[in-house]
Amino acid sequence: MSKATAKRVAAAPGDNSAAAFDVARVRADFPILTQEVFGHPLVYLDTAASAQKPRQVIEAMSHAYETCYANVHRGVHRMSQLTTDAFESGRETVARFLNAGSADEIVFTRNATEAFNLLATCFASVNLGHGDEVVISTMEHHANIVPWQLVRDRLGIVLRIVPIDDDGNFLLDEYEALLGPRTKLVAVTHVSNALGTVVPLKQVIERAHARNIPVLVDGCQAVPHIKVDVQALDADFYVFTGHKLYGPTGIGVFYGKSELLKDLPPYQGGGEMIASVTFEKTTFKDPPHRFEAGTPPIVEVIGLSAAIDYVQALGQDAIAAHENGLRTYAETRLAQVPGLNLIGTAREKASIVSFTMDSAHPHDIGTIVDRSGVALRTGHHCAQPLMQRLGVAATARASFGIYNTRDEVDVLARALESVHEIFG
Amino acid sequence: MLDDLRELYQEVILDHGRNPRNHRNPPEANRHAHGHNPMCGDSVVVYATVDDAGVIRDVAFEGKGCAISVASASLMTEVLKGKTEAEAKVLFGQFHDMCTKEGAQGGDPDNEELERLQVLAGVREFPMRVKCATLAWHTLSAAMAGTDDATTE
Numbered sequence: 001m002s003k004a005t006a007k008r009v010a011a012a013p014g015d016n017s018a019a020a021f022d023v024a025r026v027r028a029d030f031p032i033l034t035q036e037v038f039g040h041p042l043v044y045l046d047t048a049a050s051a052q053k054p055r056q057v058i059e060a061m062s063h064a065y066e067t068c069y070a071n072v073h074r075g076v077h078r079m080s081q082l083t084t085d086a087f088e089s090g091r092e093t094v095a096r097f098l099n100a101g102s103a104d105e106i107v108f109t110r111n112a113t114e115a116f117n118l119l120a121t122c123f124a125s126v127n128l129g130h131g132d133e134v135v136i137s138t139m140e141h142h143a144n145i146v147p148w149q150l151v152r153d154r155l156g157i158v159l160r161i162v163p164i165d166d167d168g169n170f171l172l173d174e175y176e177a178l179l180g181p182r183t184k185l186v187a188v189t190h191v192s193n194a195l196g197t198v199v200p201l202k203q204v205i206e207r208a209h210a211r212n213i214p215v216l217v218d219g220c221q222a223v224p225h226i227k228v229d230v231q232a233l234d235a236d237f238y239v240f241t242g243h244k245l246y247g248p249t250g251i252g253v254f255y256g257k258s259e260l261l262k263d264l265p266p267y268q269g270g271g272e273m274i275a276s277v278t279f280e281k282t283t284f285k286d287p288p289h290r291f292e293a294g295t296p297p298i299v300e301v302i303g304l305s306a307a308i309d310y311v312q313a314l315g316q317d318a319i320a321a322h323e324n325g326l327r328t329y330a331e332t333r334l335a336q337v338p339g340l341n342l343i344g345t346a347r348e349k350a351s352i353v354s355f356t357m358d359s360a361h362p363h364d365i366g367t368i369v370d371r372s373g374v375a376l377r378t379g380h381h382c383a384q385p386l387m388q389r390l391g392v393a394a395t396a397r398a399s400f401g402i403y404n405t406r407d408e409v410d411v412l413a414r415a416l417e418s419v420h421e422i423f424g
Numbered sequence: 425m426l427d428d429l430r431e432l433y434q435e436v437i438l439d440h441g442r443n444p445r446n447h448r449n450p451p452e453a454n455r456h457a458h459g460h461n462p463m464c465g466d467s468v469v470v471y472a473t474v475d476d477a478g479v480i481r482d483v484a485f486e487g488k489g490c491a492i493s494v495a496s497a498s499l500m501t502e503v504l505k506g507k508t509e510a511e512a513k514v515l516f517g518q519f520h521d522m523c524t525k526e527g528a529q530g531g532d533p534d535n536e537e538l539e540r541l542q543v544l545a546g547v548r549e550f551p552m553r554v555k556c557a558t559l560a561w562h563t564l565s566a567a568m569a570g571t572d573d574a575t576t577e
Contacts, residue, residue: 387465
């Protein structure tokens with residue numbers, strides 16, 4: 001066993017480094033895609049909820065457990081040192097992926113939700129008081145709403161909500177009008193999980209920074225589809241989750257600029273995050289370790305690192321082109337289904353097609369297409385305020401990943417036509 | 425594929441889903457509760473008018489939802505009229521079993537109400553949809569117990 005062996009498996013790119021996007025070769029990397037559902041090939045159109053995993057990720061994780069595993073940052077023994085190296089090299093992989101200034105700006109969490117709660121709690125304890133304002137948008141996932149409501153209930157802050165238009169476009173001028181002397185933070189999504197709207201983040205951040213307001217970005221739905229450069233965006237905080245990026249569950253990423261992280265207090269207390277402990281006084285480590293109490297998700301970081309290597313080997317521009325092609329094809333094809341209404345037709349979108357049907361509730365749609373092997377998300381997508389704004393209780397959502405094909409869009413469209421036949 | 429689906433979406437279900445019976449808010453109702461299904465966001469309000477002898481004189485509901493939840497609420501309002509609270513409770517138990525347990529077919533010719541609810545037995549093959557079929561019933565139970573809120577969780 002050597003460190004080199006572990007890294008070679010973790011970094012195996014799946015022989016997809018060719019310039020052209022070869023979806024058949026991508027599909028061959030995803031073992032689950034050979035499964036059948038009710039006698040039909042699985043048509044997995046729920047990547048925005050959680051992506052499937054390529055064998056490169058699965059193998060990197062089992063390889064770690066089989067050949068290179070111990071707790072990290074502890075002990076002088078060889079396995080601990082090798083595992084710590086693999087874990088910390090995962091931090092560097094994530095930093096490069098986001099083009100962070102340093103790996104010390106990458107904090108590992110349990111998931112994106114924990115990252116939001118971390119920031120809401122730590123930022124609030126030093127920066128927010130009664131009457132201070134946090135600006136979020138109508139399109140936020142509950143994970144970027146509820147933590148702020150908990151802060152509101154505790155401290156009496158005010159939440160300001162950026163409106164959208166009926167197509168799901170983020171309204172920049174209305175947003176800017178919300179920024180005032182009490183605004184202490186802007187917390188917005190990069191890509192809407194329910195509609196696929198791409199928020200004009202560069203302008204959002206510029207307008208906040210013109211007033212010295214920091215910006216937190218929910219990147220969960222962005223990083224699988226769009227190349228993200230946190231320095232070019234000048235994002236202050238950026239959050240994403242591993243499992244939507246073809247990596248494992250149980251791993252989230254919280255990026256923060258060094259100069260902002262250093263002023264934040266710890267989130268949870270415990271091992272790993274301390275410099276020294278006495279019963280009288282404890283001193284804390286510097287970021288990122290200050291925010292990583294307890295044994296971290298070690299093998300999940302190794303899996304996430306393999307997922308990033310995989311995505312980067314495919315090429316993020318090629319992925320975006322592939323998925324945008326699928327999305328626009330789906331929008332055209334589904335528009336031909338009788339009684340189908342596309343929900344969310346913003347100018348710039350990524351990889352998500354949300355819709356309702358006149359004849360059937362989204363839940364009934366989901367049940368019926370499931371019998372054709374098609375996995376759709378149906379419901380409120382953890383964005384109930386957005387559903388209320390759009391005047392719908394729920395939608396059906398098809399979301400596309402690197403392994404999806406036009407044929408699968410056709411299977412979906414035919415299944416939706418059978419919904420129309422049953423309910424029409 | 426279509427057999428299971430046709431079993432679930434029978435004409436009766438589609439009819440009650442499109443044209444729910446007793447979809448109203450009766451002013452004389454003396455029991456009511458809100459129910460919601462956190463998974464899909466569907467919500468329902470169930471109203472009951474219960475007389476001094478504990479007999480359910482009227483049941484109605486308001487709310488939107490999938491075909492299964494609306495049809496189930498609609499059918500529920502029809503079968504409960506004239507039942508006592510105790511009888512309603514027993515019927516809910518039997519209905520729940522019918523929706524979840526293999527072999528619990530209902531199909532008891534002496535139980536006219538359960539026989540009518542038999543059209544919903546198809547949800548057994550769709551475990552994710554059992555909550556849709558039982559939302560109105562859970563909500564009615566909450567109304568009878570005097571609690572305002574019911575969820576399917």
